[in-house]
Amino acid sequence: MPFGPTGEVFYQQQGYEGPIGRNVRDTAQLLSTLAGFDARVPMSLESDPAQFAGALDIETRGMKVAWLGNFNGYLPMEEGVLPLCESAFGRFDDIGCSVEAVDMQYPMEELWQTWLTMRHFLIAGIAKGLYADEAKRALMKPEAIWEIEGGMKLSAMDVYAGSKARSAWYQALNKLFETYDLVTLPSAQVFPFDAETHWPKAIAGKSMDSYHRWREVVIPGTLSGCPVANVPVGFDAKGRPMGIQLIGPAKQDLKVLQIAHAYEQASGLTAKKPALV
Incomplete structure (x- = not known):
């Protein structure tokens, strides 16, 4: 690191x-x-x-892939994201991998709170000096101020609880790796949006309560500390790209890359370009 x-x-x-x-x-x-x-x-x-x-060639026949999808409806997804991601299952079949939908039955809202605690803690530690300078604070985005002020309210016990919860998530994910070679889920909850949009305020009718809630789907991989590769699954009818995350066991970065390479060869997507609408 x-x-x-x-x-x-x-x-x-x-x-x-x-x-x-x-x-x-x-x-x-x-x-x-x-x-x-x-x-x-x-x-x-x-x-x-x-x-x-x-060489990245590896024998993938017989490998098992766990598909977490939207965590049994917990994560709101823009229309079209899940079907496009699920179209990748056929490419895993082509390389001999079986894909199974898995419901971890894990309290994902708790994982979100863990993320907020750890992120507040880190951002406040990094940027508190800037916040303390009123002239510089006036130039900061409200999202940054929100992070810093959230971190300044935390106690040592709050941070300890966040670390403990993060460890519990790692152990839950690690349990999956006793059965599966990879754990997968979408790379994003929305398709690429206009650069003039500050950040999505709602997904599928559900309001986003923070500036990063719309990308909550990346939190499971990030908090696990496990190696993650993102590979493309294709384009929607408007030519917007989407991908899936491939999460592997701790320290097995090479294996994740090797499986990603096998998937990439089966998909042929790196040579394709969208027909933009």
Whole structure:
């Protein structure tokens, strides 16, 4: 894990630096230059980064994939997102993977509160100095002020409770990996929107109560600390792209990339372009 902006290398573990590429192979190549142990970062891994630059071919027949979807209706999704994501199931079939819908029966609202606590805590720690300067505070977005003020209200016991809840989520997800090789869910709850839109205020008729509630779908992967790859599933009738998250067991980054590569080869989507409407 690289340096946080203020050097908090032991606890700043909510933002993850990772590669983005045109395809899985390019992404893996870039990861090979980012990965590896750094003595300045005590929790960085000692695994050989050269592994990511090698062949990505893997036998995927017999692997099992858990599909979390919208968490049994908990997450609102824009119309068309789920069917497009579920169209990826056929590509997993093509590479010999079976996909099963799974209801974790986990209190997802509790996970959201965990996210808020940990995010408030970190943002306040990073930006409290800016907030304390009235001239700089006047230039801050209201969303940033909301994060900082939320963090300033937290107690040590609030943060401990958040950390404990985060650990419980990891254990629940880890239990799934006893049966499944991958856990998957949509990459987003909405299709790309106009740049003039500040952020979606509602999805499928449900109001969003914060500036990041509309992307709650990324929280499960982020809070788990597990490796996550995002791969495309295609385009809607308006030419807007969508993808799915592939979440693998802790520290199995290479396996996630290898399965993502197999899926990518079966889909052929990296060579396709949308017909924009």
